Amino acid sequence: MAKPKRAGIYVRISKDRKGEELGVQRQEKACRELCERMGWSVLKVYPENDVSASTTSKRGRPAYTEMLRDARDGFIDGIVVHSIDRLTRRISELAGFLEEQQKHGFAFATTEGEDTSTAGGRMILTIKGAVAQQETERMSERINTSLLQRREQGKPHAGGKRQFGFKEGSCFQELDQAETELVREGHRMLMDRNPKTPGDVARFWNSCGSTSPQGGAWTIQSVKRVYRSERTGGIVTYKGQDIGDSVYAAPLTREQWETVQALLDSRATPAPHGSGRRKHLYSGFLRCGNCGSALRVQWATVQGRTFRRTFCHSGQRGKDGRLGCGKVSRKYVWIEQQLNEVIAAALSAREPQRQEAPAEDFRGGIGLLEARIRTLRGRWKDGRMADEDYFDSLAHLREELRTLRARAAASVVRRSRTESDAPAVWADETVENLERRRAIVASVIDHVDVFSVGRGRRKPPETTSIRITPASG
Structure with missing residues (x-):
């Protein structure tokens, strides 16, 4: 193999807590001395400081990727590293590197003297790579065993961003009393007989002058993140598994947290089933009969007349990622009247609700x-x-x-949430009662396919222009 004229030096260190880059500087110095002894000309250095190359790391290595791309393109014709475990700690990645070297013909050298020009040299290099991977995996096993023992003792993971309800810098061991009271009040709002939504909790927290741990205003999603976190319920987890209860105080008890999960799960239904706060009773239940996309409902003004319409938006992507066809546009009022009749008939056909049996004590x-x-x-x-x-x-x-x-x-x-009189709830058409009426709709209708009726029609549409799919069960 010819002597390289444009060598690249790759240096890497897994952890640099102080950010001084002393480790990569020492590696670069040793690699430059090796290049000088071999007569190689250094063109570029590819440094990666505080970047792991182990089998457990999920972070990318942009400098490593750039170095391989430059070698493939012929920008550099030689690669120098301090040792094989600086290049990689994954045997599969090492095998890929050696294949790239044979395919593109660039030179490779380490300060430990590995030779990749012969089969024996490549075998020795592969063995060293396997040893480096085994060392990483054994270290990971020891750390995981230690972490599991701590979790078994009720000590949660102390790292990560600050969470609402806990004092900053306390490693989730001390509560912030003001924030904890807001969490508990939000729990009472969600579990009230006339339940509030996470949006209501967000507005309440904002009105109290509270901000999220990142300093911003509360939103529906940020409130949900607080109540979805196991730490809020004092639950210790390990690799996603429930290990036990924390030895430290938490804003909510485990039972309160699990009750909130059941509530949020019951509201986390897909849009076609009527989840979320909406302005129109049947928005989310209507689908395009031509392409199956969810129809929008909005107010429109045409030739001075204002009315509600439902339509397939050609710029909106559905769950399958496809854009809507834009071929269906209908007046909403007629569809609403037809569906109201269906719901009323379904409620009148139901048997009077029996007295609920005493709840099982778990x-x-x-x-x-x-x-x-x-x-x-x-x-x-x-x-x-x-x-x-x-x-x-x-x-x-x-x-x-x-x-x-x-x-x-x-x-x-x-x-x-036991509803004693569904017909009475259905008859209440106030804005405040919209979500409860939508819950009744979801118990009767799964979705409604709406078909185009063409333009210029004076008479009412045929009832076959909509197709109702009843709710299962």
Whole structure:
């Protein structure tokens, strides 16, 4: 192989907490000395400071990618690194690098003297790469074991951004009393018999002068993030799994948090099923009969006449990513009248609601499972139980506990939302009652396909110009 005329030096260090770049500077100095001894001319340095190359890292390495691209394009004809574990700690990535070298013919050298020009040299390099990967994986296993033990002791992960309800800099171990009270008041608003929405909670928090942890105004999504976080309920997780309860105080109890999850899940229905705050009763239920896209509903003024229309928007993408066809545009009032008749008929055909049976009490079963988990943990900590048996039994018990808690939370929400007189609710057409009426619509109608009736029609449309799909169950 010819001596390179344009070599590139790649230097990398995984962690640089002080940001002084001393590690990459030492690597670059050693690589330049190697190039000088071999007579290689250095054209460019590709530094990556505080960037991991392990199998657990999900961050990209832009300098590494740029270096390979320059080698493929012939911009550089040689690559120098300090050692093979600076280049990569993934055996698959090393194999790909060696294939690129053979394909494009660029030279490669390390300060440790690896030779890639022979099969034996490439084998030695591959073995070193495998050793580097194994070292990373064993380190990761030790760290994960330590983290799991901390989680088992009820100590949550202390890193990450500040969360609403906790004091800044307390590592989620101390509560901010003012913020905690807002979280609890928001919980009471959501669980009220006449329930408020996350948007109402956001407006309430903003009116109190509160700001999000990032300093901005509260929005629906930022409020949901607070109540979706397990930390709000004092729940310790490890790799997405519920490990147990935190030893530190939390804004809500576990039971309150799980009840909020059931509530948010019940509201998190797709737009065609009527989720969210809307201005029109059937918006979200209407679909284009031609392409299946969700129809918009809005006020329009044509030749001095103002009316509501529903239409397929040709610039709006549906769930499948396709744009609407724009071929359907109808007056909304006639469709609303037809659907109102369907809903009224469905309500009148229903049997009078029976007195709800007493709700099932899940507290005994939950308490029993929690006691079994505590006993199991005590046996494991005393060394009377093997790790494998402990974690298998623990996973089984926690799955049962999650199921029971979910049923208990759903029962609470169901009791708080029991509707005693659906026809009376349906007859109330005030704006404040719109969401409750939409809930009744969702119990009768899944969606409505609306078809075009052409232009210039004077007589009312045919009833076949809409097709109603009833709600399942």
